[in-house]
Amino acid sequence: MTRLSDHLKKLEDESIFILREVAAEFQKPVLLYSIGKDSSVLLHLAMKAFYPAKPPFPLLHVDTTWKFAEMIAFRDETVRRLGLDLIVHINEQGLAEGISPVTHGSAVHTDVMKTVALRQALDKYGFDAAIGGARRDEEKSRAKERIFSVRSAQHRWDPKSQRPELWRIFNTRLRPKESMRVFPLSNWTELDVWSYIEAESIPIVPLYFAAERPVVERDGMLIMVDDARLPLQQGEKPQMRRVRFRTLGCYPLTGAIESTAASLAEIVDELVEARTSERQGRVIDKDEAGSMEKKKQEGYF
Amino acid sequence: MGGPDHEREGQGASKTLLRFLTCGSVDDGKSTLIGRLLYDSQLVLEDQLAALVADSRKLGTVGNDIDFAFLVDGLQAEREQGITIDVAYRYFATGKRKFIVADTPGHEQYTRNMATGASGADLAVILVDARKGLLTQTRRHSFIVHLLGIRHVVLAVNKMDLVAFSEARFDEIAAAYREFAARLGIPDVTCVPVVARTGDNVCRPGETMGWYKGPSLLAILEETEAGQDPSGRPFRMPVQLVSRPNADFRGFSGNVVSGRVAPGDKLTVLPSGRVAEVARIVTADGDLAVAKAGDAVTIVLAEEVDVSRGDVLTAAAERPQVADQMAAHLIWMGDEPMLPGRPYHVKCGTQAATATVSALKHKINVDTLEKTAARQLGLNDIGLCNLSFSRPLVFEPYDTLRELGSFILIDKLSNATVGAGLIRFGLRRAEHVHWQALTIDKAARAAAKHQKPCCLWFTGLSGSGKSTLADLLDKRLHADGRHTYILDGDNVRHGLNRDLGFADADRVENIRRVAEVAKLMVDAGLIVIVSFISPFRAERRMARDLFQEGEFVEVFVDTPLEVCEQRDPKGLYRKAREGLIKNFTGIDSEYERPEAPELHLLTEQASPEALVDDILADLARRSSA
Numbered sequence: 048m049t050r051l052s053d054h055l056k057k058l059e060d061e062s063i064f065i066l067r068e069v070a071a072e073f074q075k076p077v078l079l080y081s082i083g084k085d086s087s088v089l090l091h092l093a094m095k096a097f098y099p100a101k102p103p104f105p106l107l108h109v110d111t112t113w114k115f116a117e118m119i120a121f122r123d124e125t126v127r128r129l130g131l132d133l134i135v136h137i138n139e140q141g142l143a144e145g146i147s148p149v150t151h152g153s154a155v156h157t158d159v160m161k162t163v164a165l166r167q168a169l170d171k172y173g174f175d176a177a178i179g180g181a182r183r184d185e186e187k188s189r190a191k192e193r194i195f196s197v198r199s200a201q202h203r204w205d206p207k208s209q210r211p212e213l214w215r216i217f218n219t220r221l222r223p224k225e226s227m228r229v230f231p232l233s234n235w236t237e238l239d240v241w242s243y244i245e246a247e248s249i250p251i252v253p254l255y256f257a258a259e260r261p262v263v264e265r266d267g268m269l270i271m272v273d274d275a276r277l278p279l280q281q282g283e284k285p286q287m288r289r290v291r292f293r294t295l296g297c298y299p300l301t302g303a304i305e306s307t308a309a310s311l312a313e314i315v316d317e318l319v320e321a322r323t324s325e326r327q328g329r330v331i332d333k334d335e336a337g338s339m340e341k342k343k344q345e346g347y348f
Numbered sequence: 349m350g351g352p353d354h355e356r357e358g359q360g361a362s363k364t365l366l367r368f369l370t371c372g373s374v375d376d377g378k379s380t381l382i383g384r385l386l387y388d389s390q391l392v393l394e395d396q397l398a399a400l401v402a403d404s405r406k407l408g409t410v411g412n413d414i415d416f417a418f419l420v421d422g423l424q425a426e427r428e429q430g431i432t433i434d435v436a437y438r439y440f441a442t443g444k445r446k447f448i449v450a451d452t453p454g455h456e457q458y459t460r461n462m463a464t465g466a467s468g469a470d471l472a473v474i475l476v477d478a479r480k481g482l483l484t485q486t487r488r489h490s491f492i493v494h495l496l497g498i499r500h501v502v503l504a505v506n507k508m509d510l511v512a513f514s515e516a517r518f519d520e521i522a523a524a525y526r527e528f529a530a531r532l533g534i535p536d537v538t539c540v541p542v543v544a545r546t547g548d549n550v551c552r553p554g555e556t557m558g559w560y561k562g563p564s565l566l567a568i569l570e571e572t573e574a575g576q577d578p579s580g581r582p583f584r585m586p587v588q589l590v591s592r593p594n595a596d597f598r599g600f601s602g603n604v605v606s607g608r609v610a611p612g613d614k615l616t617v618l619p620s621g622r623v624a625e626v627a628r629i630v631t632a633d634g635d636l637a638v639a640k641a642g643d644a645v646t647i648v649l650a651e652e653v654d655v656s657r658g659d660v661l662t663a664a665a666e667r668p669q670v671a672d673q674m675a676a677h678l679i680w681m682g683d684e685p686m687l688p689g690r691p692y693h694v695k696c697g698t699q700a701a702t703a704t705v706s707a708l709k710h711k712i713n714v715d716t717l718e719k720t721a722a723r724q725l726g727l728n729d730i731g732l733c734n735l736s737f738s739r740p741l742v743f744e745p746y747d748t749l750r751e752l753g754s755f756i757l758i759d760k761l762s763n764a765t766v767g768a769g770l771i772r773f774g775l776r777r778a779e780h781v782h783w784q785a786l787t788i789d790k791a792a793r794a795a796a797k798h799q800k801p802c803c804l805w806f807t808g809l810s811g812s813g814k815s816t817l818a819d820l821l822d823k824r825l826h827a828d829g830r831h832t833y834i835l836d837g838d839n840v841r842h843g844l845n846r847d848l849g850f851a852d853a854d855r856v857e858n859i860r861r862v863a864e865v866a867k868l869m870v871d872a873g874l875i876v877i878v879s880f881i882s883p884f885r886a887e888r889r890m891a892r893d894l895f896q897e898g899e900f901v902e903v904f905v906d907t908p909l910e911v912c913e914q915r916d917p918k919g920l921y922r923k924a925r926e927g928l929i930k931n932f933t934g935i936d937s938e939y940e941r942p943e944a945p946e947l948h949l950l951t952e953q954a955s956p957e958a959l960v961d962d963i964l965a966d967l968a969r970r971s972s973a
Contacts, residue, residue, distance in 0.1 A: 054365045056642075063644035064496040064588070064603045070700070071589040071657050096601075096644070098632035100593035144411045183437045190436040197763075209434065210765040211681055212458050214754045216695050220763040234448060335619045 048334035055243050059092065062231040064215060065194060066178070068098040069092060069229050072219040073176040076229075079165075080106040080133070082118045083295045084251050085232060087125075090239055091249045092231065093178075094129065099308030104178070105132035107168055111160035112137060113148055114275050120254045136168035148299045157295070166202045169226060176219075176227040184236045194233045200224035237293075238318055245310050245311040254292045255314065257306040261285035268302030363441075363819050364712070369450040369465040369490040372475030376508045376633045381475065382451050382542040385566065386440050388551035406501035435461045444570045460681035460728065462770055463492050467754070470574045471500040473565070475731050481521050484715050487528060491714040494532045495730065497747055497771065498571050501529060503539040504565055504567070508548070508557060513541075515559045518753035528900060531717065535573075580642040582666035583607030583615070584744070585753060586697040589661045591646050602653050602698070605751035607663060609647070610638045614664040617655050617743040623664055624649040658753070659697040660742040671774030672740045673706070676901040678733050680725040682759060682766030687724050687856040691890050692766065694737060702738040703757060708841060709733060723853040734775060746770040760781050761886055793873035797831045800971040801870045805894060807888060807903030808943060810920055811912035813951045818961045830875055835862055835969060837880040850931040856869055856887055863891035870899055875967075883939045898970065903946035905964065909934050911952065928957040 051059065078093060080086050093102040108122060126133040139145075141159040148156040169177060179232070183190045192210055195217045210218050220228060229243060232286050262269045263283045270277070272285045277299055278286070290303035291314075308317045368497040370378045380703055438449040450465030467470065472493040476486055483690040493501060503525050511517045522539035529537045533874065540549055541560055548554025551566045563571070584606045591599040613626045628648040629636040639645045647661060655661075680686050686705060691692035694703035709723035711731045723732050746753030757767030794801050804821070818834055825832045827851070843850070845861055859882055869876045882888050894899045915919040931937040942948075947966055950960045 052363055054363055057365055060603055060642050060644045067588040067644075068698075068796045069603055095632035097591065098646070099589050099597060099599075159951065190438060211464040212757060212765075213464050213768045213769070215468075215755045216697070216754065218695065218756060218758055218763070218765045220693065220758055222763060234437070234439070238441075244395075274933060340884050 051085040051246050052242075054234060055239060056211065058235055058239060059095075060075060061215075061234065062089075062092045063096040065100075065217075065229065066093055067178050070097065072217075073227065075172070075174050076176040077107045077122055077134075077172070077174040077177060078102065078104055078106040078167075079180070080108050080122070080176045081106065082114065082122045082252060083180070084240055084255060085182065088235075088250050089249050090125070090129070090179065090244055091179040094199065096331075100227070101131065103127075103156055105134050105135060105175070106132045107172075107174075107238045108159060109164045109168060110135050110137050110147075111156070112142060112154070112298050113160070113276075113299060115252075115254055115271070115295065117254050118252055118295060121250075123274075125250070134168070134172065135144070136164060136171070138164035139165060148275070148297050149276065155298050156300075158275065160297075169202065174226065175192055175221060176229055178229045178231065180232050182232050182235050182237070183230075183231045184241070184299040192230060192233065194230055195219060195228070196228045198226050198228060198317070199219065204228075238315070241311065241315050241318055243264060245315060252295060254295060257289050257309050257313075260289045260290050260303065262288050262290055262303055269305070270301075271303055273298040363444070363446060364448045364574055365448065365462060365470045366569060366572065367448045367450070368471040368473060368569065369452055369462075369469040370473045371452045371462050371465070371493070371965070372486065372506075377477070377544045377557075378451055378475050381504065381506065381550065382438055384544050384547050384550050385449070386438065388547055388566075411620060415509045416928070428853070435465045442505070442570060446791065447569065455709045460768075461681070463496065463679050464491055465683070465866070467768070468498040469496075469498055470573055471497055473502045473504055473568070473569075475504050475506050476516055476525075478505050478507050478514075478521065480932075482524055482528065482827075486525075488714045490525075490529060490532060490534070491712075491717070491730075492679070493528075494534050495679070497750060499534070499539075500536045501534050502565065504544075504566055505539065505541045506544050506552075507812060508541045509543045509546070511515065513556050515557075518560075538562070538568055540568065546626045557881075578606035578749060579608060581641075581749065583605040583613070583661070584668060584749065585609070585645075585647065585661045585665040586699070586752070587655055587657055587661060587744075588698050589657055590655065590781045597648070599628075599648045600659075600661065600768050601644075601645045601646045604641050604662075605697075605734075606638050606641050608638055608640045609661075609663075611635075615649070615661050616662045616667055617653055618662055618667065619670045620659070621655045621742045624651040624653045626845065627648070637656065642866075643781060658697075660697070660699075668742055668744045668749075669774045670742050671697075672737045673734060673775040674741075674743065674771055675709075675732065675734050675747075675773050675775060676769040676771045678705070678725060679768045679770075680727060680729045680730055680731070680759075681767065681768060682764060683721045683727055684759070684766070685728075685852065686722040686731075686757075687853045688733075689761060689853070689856040689860045690886055691893070693758035694735075694741075694755050694769075695758065696741050696743065696968065697752055697771075699741050702743065703735050703755075705733045706736045707734040713724075723851055723891065727731050730734050734951045735769070741895075743771050743774065745772060751794050754896070759886075760889065784949065789867070793871070795892055798828055799871045799873070799875060801873045801875060802899050802901055802967075802970070803870050803878060803891075804901045804967075805866075805888065805891060805905055806877065806903045806905055807882045808944075809907060809909060809912045809939055810881055810932070811915045811917055812905045813909035814879040814881075814905045815950075817903075817956055817959060817963075818877045820956055821963055822877055823959055824964060825875060831873065832875045832877065833869055834877045834879065835866060835869075842864075849927075850937075852884075852931075852937075855883065855931075859887040859891060861885075861886075864892050867894045870895065881933050881939070883937065885931045885940045885943070888942065901947065901966070901970070902945040903947045903949060904942045905949050905951060906941075906949045 111326060124166055138160050146156055146159045181189060193212045198204055262274045271289055288305060289307060291306045292301060292303050295301060306317060308314045368381060372378050390770060436451045440447050450469060452462040452465035474489055476482060493542060505518050505521050518541045528538055540562060541557055542549040542565060548556050549564050551564055553564055565581060584915045585602045587600045588602040591601050609626060611626050614623060615626060616623050626647060629639050629645040629651040630648060688705040688708050691702050691704050694701050699973045708722055709732045710719040711729055712719055744752040753771045755769040756765050759766045806818055808814050815836060820835050822832050840862055845858050848858050862878060863881060866878050916922060923929045924935040935937050
């Protein structure tokens with residue numbers, strides 16, 4: 048505890064408060080676990096918030112089937128280590144239709160296997176609150192997101208009808224079939240997340256640390272050849288480069304950066320030197336201006 | 349300014365956090381100013397900068413220059429309209445401090461968002477355009493900032509380049525503002541002349557204004573003392589949830605909002621007033637020897653006492669107040685007006701209840717600070733009210749402790765957050781009126797009359813046939829030996845509600861009184877027939893909520909407006925059309941149709957006798973159920 052700076056301690060206290068509000072105010076919450084660093088922090092905070100009890104909600108992973116193999120291994124190990132319930136949901140229809148980021152592009156793949164799949168899972172289990180690790184500093188339209196954000200029965204987000212959020216009093220009321228998205232990390236920055244991981248020794252997927260990995264260069268991005276499903280274009284030959292990831296998603300859509308940072312301290316150092324924001328490594332945000340806002344209206348997290 | 353090295357260093361324990369908001373009128377350059385702060389403190393990253401240059405070229409309003417406003421104007425609708433319509437939160441750091449910035453909109457209809465941004469802030473930066481000086485919005489925002497307890501205000505006089513960097517112009521605006529701020533009672537005001545577009549006096553001294561010897565805006569932000577530390581005040585912790593992982597552990601989780609607590613301390617649980625001693629302060633990092641304001645903890649008590657969510661653990665020696673009536677400033681944020689008497693959900697810390705405004709004492713004109721009488725509060729209005737709660741709340745005055753002095757009001761139908769309240773003081777008079785426990789209860793009274801008491805609530809337009817049906821029904825029930833009473837809208841207005849008119853606020857009070865009278869009569873064992881236009885869903889629902897399940901039967905007397913107007917038994921529609929009667933339901937005041945009435949009578953399709961047969965059949969079903 049004393050290792051945390053005043054600033055991180057305040058962020059931690061606020062996030063714990065938010066997680067406890069969710070547990071107290073909703074019938075059936077769920078924590079969206081995407082295996083990345085933000086999810087790792089979120090899970091760590093949930094373990095702290097309810098100690099000595101376990102978090103009173105399951106984890107949900109919406110699996111697009113294109114995650115890095117190391118992510119899935121880390122997910123299963125984490126759940127086992129902490130003794131938590133994990134629900135894995137895959138859009139079986141999308142899978143049967145053979146939707147993939149390689150053949151259908153990032154927009155279709157993300158919509159079917161992530162956005163639609165998430166809606167399916169929330170409807171299937173009847174969750175009334177979904178806790179996610181999104182932060183306001185990630186993207187411009189996220190900067191205006193509430194901590195407790197209402198979604199319609201169709202899971203749509205209406206930026207014009209957001210509830211004012213004053214002090215730390217959260218309006219958690221829902222009408223039938225509506226649901227809430229809750230973002231306990233709203234006030235954290237990328238640097239806060241890394242500093243906290245370092246201070247609290249939180250386990251994260253090894254892909255965040257630099258190592259020699261097979262990559263190909265496409266459209267200025269380094270794509271890791273994680274398995275045989277990535278068709279190589281003419282003349283492309285995987286090269287071993289010393290790379291790491293600042294953000295983790297579907298492997299064909301997630302760019303690596305060249306780096307030698309092999310420890311948390313080195314990552315934090317690299318980050319404060321960096322002049323590139325983390326979402327640059329994501330193909331899906333670039334489709335068009337305001338693309339995150341559009342996805343959110345459709346129900347993307 | 350805070351380059352990368354500074355930032356790393358700043359993760360050390362000494363670095364503090366300052367939450368501030370920026371506000372001002374449209375086009376004063378708020379977004380540009382924040383964009384400038386982010387850019388100059390090197391928080392703008394390469395890819396964001398590339399997107400910014402592209403956005404500026406496509407949509408920009410400043411020629412070929414980079415438009416820094418695009419860094420913070422997030423939603424696409426805003427980028428296209430060129431205004432900020434919602435609160436955006438931004439984060440940056442220097443060597444000395446971390447900052448959370450709430451960028452709040454200047455458009456009048458979005459004042460609620462400004463109050464939202466102000467609710468969590470330690471300091472406010474208020475922008476004015478040097479050419480325009482103080483505007484209505486400047487005064488409004490300053491008032492809200494003061495109302496919400498912000499002690500530090502920085503007036504940034506922007507666009508100094510457009511007044512030829514005139515010292516005289518700056519002094520004139522600064523003097524006018526200091527005068528206004530002093531009248532409000534803002535303790536700490538600093539004025540700084542800036543050019544957000546070029547960054548003069550934002551993060552560095554501006555050579556263009558050599559006459560200005562004060563600190564830059566960023567220097568002020570770095571040096572201002574953050575919010576007062578509530579650790580020195582008496583201990584308070586609202587209970588969020590009860591932790592019971594197994595039979596051996598029972599703890600109460602929450603964040604300490606003021607003071608300190610240690611094992612062995614004597615606490616009082618409010619509102620129950622039970623006393624217990626702290627046994628342990630549990631966290632995932634081990635038990636604590638002391639917890640202080642801000643800490644998220646789980647407290648285990650030595651004694652078995654009943655504690656649940658919404659209770660407040662407090663220092664036994666210094667308790668906060670408990671009251672079910674209090675005076676508070678209310679900032680109205682709903683599209684529908686606040687009407688005294690209408691019930692709302694209230695959330696105060698972790699406490700939940702129902703609240704009604706029992707008296708609107710005055711509305712405040714935020715431009716002149718004048719207090720005026722008012723019947724209701726519209727969107728963005730601010731008033732001082734007396735509120736009445738369905739149960740006693742534990743509170744402190746807002747200026748003493750924000751966490752126990754603030755509440756929100758939630759509309760019961762739409763679930764929208766419609767009001768923000770700042771508690772000023774508790775009202776004591778309620779303490780002397782206790783509920784009298786009565787020996788003969790409702791069931792006994794009903795049994796003596798051999799009937800199941802209920803309230804038949806007839807709603808419909810004027811002239812729809814409510815009174816005719818009610819009268820016919822009453823005769824049939826009476827003939828059957830039932831004990832009944834009719835509360836008729838017109839008749840009640842001659843007596844009990846003689847003091848009420850037809851404005852929305854009066855209509856709400858009219859219904860509230862009638863509903864309460866009907867409830868007393870149902871308690872007395874009667875079958876009560878209420879015949880009131882009762883045009884608003886919220887009040888019909890309020891009436892329904894007074895009764896037990898099955899006691900309230902909403903009867904929608906559905907007659908088309910044209911038919912009612914054609915009948916016009918009292919000549920009222922004609923007068924309303926001629927403008928002689930104001931607020932006439934169906935003409936210039938809305939009738940909200942019931943969504944799910946127990947009985948829906950289509951008066952054009954059956955005779956009154958047949959409709960009354962239907963009601964009687966329904967009643968028979970209900971009393972045998």
